[in-house]
Amino acid sequence: MNDDFFPPLTPDDTLCSPEESTQGEVLDPVVYHDLYKLAEEEGLPYFVRLSGTGEVELYLVFESVDAFSEQTRDAVSLEFKTYQNKLLAVIWTLSDPLNPLGFPLTFDIALADERSMALRLIEQPYISLHYLAYADRELTHIYSESLTFSPAEVARTREMIQALYEGTPDTLPEEVQVREEETESISAMSLPASVFTESGMAFVLRYKHMRDVHGEEGAQHLLMSTVQQAVWVIRRHARSEVRDTSFTVWAAEAGDYAMIVLTPSLSHLFEVVHMSEDEANPFSRFLMTLPEYVQTQDASPLQLGAYPLLRYESGRLYHLELDEEVQKYLAQVFAKAFPGMPVPYL
Numbered sequence: 186m187n188d189d190f191f192p193p194l195t196p197d198d199t200l201c202s203p204e205e206s207t208q209g210e211v212l213d214p215v216v217y218h219d220l221y222k223l224a225e226e227e228g229l230p231y232f233v234r235l236s237g238t239g240e241v242e243l244y245l246v247f248e249s250v251d252a253f254s255e256q257t258r259d260a261v262s263l264e265f266k267t268y269q270n271k272l273l274a275v276i277w278t279l280s281d282p283l284n285p286l287g288f289p290l291t292f293d294i295a296l297a298d299e300r301s302m303a304l305r306l307i308e309q310p311y312i313s314l315h316y317l318a319y320a321d322r323e324l325t326h327i328y329s330e331s332l333t334f335s336p337a338e339v340a341r342t343r344e345m346i347q348a349l350y351e352g353t354p355d356t357l358p359e360e361v362q363v364r365e366e367e368t369e370s371i372s373a374m375s376l377p378a379s380v381f382t383e384s385g386m387a388f389v390l391r392y393k394h395m396r397d398v399h400g401e402e403g404a405q406h407l408l409m410s411t412v413q414q415a416v417w418v419i420r421r422h423a424r425s426e427v428r429d430t431s432f433t434v435w436a437a438e439a440g441d442y443a444m445i446v447l448t449p450s451l452s453h454l455f456e457v458v459h460m461s462e463d464e465a466n467p468f469s470r471f472l473m474t475l476p477e478y479v480q481t482q483d484a485s486p487l488q489l490g491a492y493p494l495l496r497y498e499s500g501r502l503y504h505l506e507l508d509e510e511v512q513k514y515l516a517q518v519f520a521k522a523f524p525g526m527p528v529p530y531l
Contacts, residue, residue: 190350191304192297200237203315203326212317212324220244224319230474231276231288233302236313241306243276243314243332245288248474250318253327256470261314263332265307265342267354267362270295272303272346276314289417294349307334307342319476373493373505374514380433380493381518385448387484388468391477392443408436411475412445412495415467420500427454431498437491442479445472446486487519490529 201216214221223232224246231245243263247253257278264287266273272292292303306312311331318325334342345361348354354362395404412434419427435446447468454466472478486493492515496503516530 190300190347192301194235194239194298194301194305196235196237196239198237200234202236202238202240202242202313203317203329205329207326208328210326212326214324217324220317221324224317224324225322225476230471231290233274233290233292233306235302235305239305240309240313241302243290243312244317245276245278245314246317246319246324246474247327248318249320250325250327253316253318257316261330261332263312263334265338265345265361267345267349267357270349270352270354272342272349274303274306287418289414294346300346300350303346304343307339368502368504370504370506371496373507373511376433376493376496376505378518380448380496381515382485382487382522383433383448384450384483384485385432385446386450386452386468387444387446387482387486387489388472389479389482390443390445390472390475391441391479392438393441395443395475395477407475408443408445411471412468414471416495416497416502418467418470419497420502429499430454431496433493433497434495435486435489435491435493437486437489439489444484444489444491446484446489446491448486450483487515487522488529 200219203212203217212220219234223234223244230247231243234242234244236242245253245257247256262277264275264277266275268291272294274290274292275287276290277287292299294300294303311333313329314332315329316327318327341361345354345357348357390408392404395407398404399407419430430451432451433448435444435448437444437446445468451466451468469481473481492507492511493505496505512530516528519526519528519530
């Protein structure tokens with residue numbers, strides 16, 4: 186096989202993987218130091234990893250064993266698509282058409298290591314999927330299972346990787362392509378006036394700790410990628426009323442903390458029988474898995490001095506441009522809504 190297309194991977198033979206004897210046990214932080222780093226320090230709720238023996242493994246990290254039980258009731262499957270010149274591998278843990286739950290992994294096929302990881306993933310006899318729970322600074326190995334692909338699935342996914350490698354993803358069948366318009370940038374001033382006075386739900390995070398671990402740019406990237414994952418799930422939700430909804434994502438800082446605010450809260454869309462609202466709402470699902478997550482609270486973004494960053498309307502996502510005019514307008518709206526209170530936008 187062409188080494189340029191499928192360059193060899195060099196595993197770290199000191200790495201250990203969960204096994205049958207560790208099921209139900211807390212993993213030793215020294216023996217499994219890299220898993221602790223990925224789940225604890227980097228706060229990844231799911232990731233792909235090259236094992237010490239050179240096998241590509243998948244990991245899902247839950248906030249508790251109960252969360253694992255609620256979010257993996259159905260047979261788990263792995264689906265491949267192409268998305269923005271990358272290979273997208275979605276681990277589906279809930280197939281309920283009312284509340285599907287998928288964890289999207291991306292492989293940048295232009296990068297040799299990621300291309301080899303993707304190829305190794307599909308060409309292994311089986312894939313180990315490990316379920317972990319992270320709580321009280323401990324990683325517990327809940328359960329592991331093996332996933333396999335049919336020869337047809339392997340061939341189809343390899344064709345996708347080849348097309349991405351050659352820069353010809355448009356030649357692939359439409360059903361394997363996730364086609365979306367690029368996120369359009371618009372001025373925040375173009376939003377309806379009612380958007381600026383909406384209340385919603387704030388996710389409070391220890392942002393200083395996030396910056397200390399990842400750096401300023403890394404912390405911003407982690408937050409925005411987490412928000413984008415939630416948007417990804419909403420765009421592909423089985424229920425049309427979820428896909429067709431509208432909401433705004435805001436951000437604010439206060440001391441050592443950051444708040445991601447969702448207006449409106451979307452609670453009316455996620456009142457389901459089998460799940461609590463927090464488990465069903467994609468923003469809660471992803472933001473609450475971050476180790477820096479503190480709490481969720483009802484909030485007015487204006488009162489927090491938050492700025493609108495993203496606007497979602499019926500499947501389209503807009504990046505909101507901010508400038509002095511927007512800042513002045515927010516100050517005016519705040520002064521009118523909360524007369525006599527100090528204006529946080531000045």
